[in-house]
Amino acid sequence: MSVREAASEIDYGPESAAMAAYFAQGEKKALALGNRGPIRYDGLGNIHPDILEAYWRCGFYVFEDVLGANELADIEADLQQILERLPREKDAAVDAQGRPALAVDCQAPTLFWSKPLGDPFGGTDLANGRHPVKMIEPQAAADTPDEVVYLILGSLQFSDACLRTYGHPDLLAVAAAVNGDDFVPFTDALFIKEPGLGASVAWHQDGTTHWDSETWDQGSHGFNFMGQLYGCTPANGVWVVPGSHKLGKIDIAAVVAEAGTERLPDAVPIICKPGDVAITNRQTLHGSFANTSPDWRVTVNMGCHRRASILDVEAGGLHNRRAVYDADRIRERSRIIGYAIDARRQHFPDETPFVYKPFEASGDSHAWDEAARQSLHDYNLLDLSI
Numbered sequence: 503m504s505v506r507e508a509a510s511e512i513d514y515g516p517e518s519a520a521m522a523a524y525f526a527q528g529e530k531k532a533l534a535l536g537n538r539g540p541i542r543y544d545g546l547g548n549i550h551p552d553i554l555e556a557y558w559r560c561g562f563y564v565f566e567d568v569l570g571a572n573e574l575a576d577i578e579a580d581l582q583q584i585l586e587r588l589p590r591e592k593d594a595a596v597d598a599q600g601r602p603a604l605a606v607d608c609q610a611p612t613l614f615w616s617k618p619l620g621d622p623f624g625g626t627d628l629a630n631g632r633h634p635v636k637m638i639e640p641q642a643a644a645d646t647p648d649e650v651v652y653l654i655l656g657s658l659q660f661s662d663a664c665l666r667t668y669g670h671p672d673l674l675a676v677a678a679a680v681n682g683d684d685f686v687p688f689t690d691a692l693f694i695k696e697p698g699l700g701a702s703v704a705w706h707q708d709g710t711t712h713w714d715s716e717t718w719d720q721g722s723h724g725f726n727f728m729g730q731l732y733g734c735t736p737a738n739g740v741w742v743v744p745g746s747h748k749l750g751k752i753d754i755a756a757v758v759a760e761a762g763t764e765r766l767p768d769a770v771p772i773i774c775k776p777g778d779v780a781i782t783n784r785q786t787l788h789g790s791f792a793n794t795s796p797d798w799r800v801t802v803n804m805g806c807h808r809r810a811s812i813l814d815v816e817a818g819g820l821h822n823r824r825a826v827y828d829a830d831r832i833r834e835r836s837r838i839i840g841y842a843i844d845a846r847r848q849h850f851p852d853e854t855p856f857v858y859k860p861f862e863a864s865g866d867s868h869a870w871d872e873a874a875r876q877s878l879h880d881y882n883l884l885d886l887s888i
């Protein structure tokens with residue numbers, strides 16, 4: 503069975519017409535921003551300055567056609583395995599076939615559940631209270647499960663294909679151009695927004711640490727790459743308020759109150775085809791609606807920081823336990839970059855692999871093999887959440 507089996511559209515009840523108009527207007531505005539296209543380089547081999555200008559202006563950019571058909575097929579095959587191995591219900595130790603379920607032996611926060619079309623974080627104190635307003639929770643169909651997994655952290659331990667995407671040389675070149683040659687990982691995730699089931703992620707800004715820092719700027723809290731397996735639409739994708747990453751900490755409750763609706767008038771959807779990869783500044787005001795559409799949205803999410811934003815900073819809470827991120831922890835967590843590059847080199851031998859400058863300088867080398875795969879169990883205990 504393909505994970506893409508069709509589902510029927512769920513509506514927003516009395517809000518349906520307003521949602522449809524919002525989606526249509528948002529899409530039009532998004533496509534006029536001038537922040538999309540293939541990853542391009544200038545004559546010196548640097549990421550093209552026009553791309554960086556548009557990214558810093560808007561707070562997001564859509565890189566088109568980054569992942570080819572074979573790579574997408576590999577990700578889809580891994581996704582299928584992951585879905586089959588999920589606990590058959592929340593807190594179950596086994597999957598639908600009675601086998602030990604995915605992640606039951608993980609200590610790190612790994613599987614995130616929600617009621618169908620719910621908003622598990624909005625209007626709660628969870629995640630340092632960063633999602634102050636609840637989104638609309640449309641009524642799901644009667645025959646849906648009580649809860650579904652919509653987010654998997656530490657996802658690279660479950661998918662070689664996602665690991666290889668992480669090692670994509672053009673994406674890593676973008677990471678270096680935005681966060682510096684010594685960029686570091688943050689967290690990795692799969693967002694799974696199943697049609698008629700997928701939860702919303704209420705409006706929020708991601709950062710928790712540097713808002714009041716003297717050195718705060720528009721890039722202090724890094725970015726997320728969002729690789730799209732099936733593409734994303736206004737109905738199932740992430741929405742962003744362009745330019746909001748420059749504004750500092752936003753009073754989100756006040757913004758929603760002033761708008762009189764969670765359909766924030768300045769927000770636009772990230773629109774992608776299968777194989778496009780968006781980059782989104784974590785300081786932008788962003789969120790996503792419950793997936794009432796008939797289309798799957800599966801995002802391979804790869805977070806990335808500036809080393810200077812992390813080194814010797816004490817933080818944590820949502821993705822990992824509170825800790826001071828010293829150089830040893832950063833080096834250990836950064837192994838994933840080395841493994842990803844090597845896994846990709848083995849699978850795509852005709853591609854020129856990315857050279858990660860910190861490993862070139864330190865002489866660290868990372869061979870992707872079975873022992874390395876085993877060593878990734880629970881690797882996200884060392885996530886670098888700020």
Ligand SMILES: O=C(O)CCC(=O)C(=O)O
Pocket residue numbers: 693702703708726739740788789790801803
């Ligand atoms: O993919 C989504 O729906 C939400 C993503 C998000 O909020 C994030 O990556 O910070």
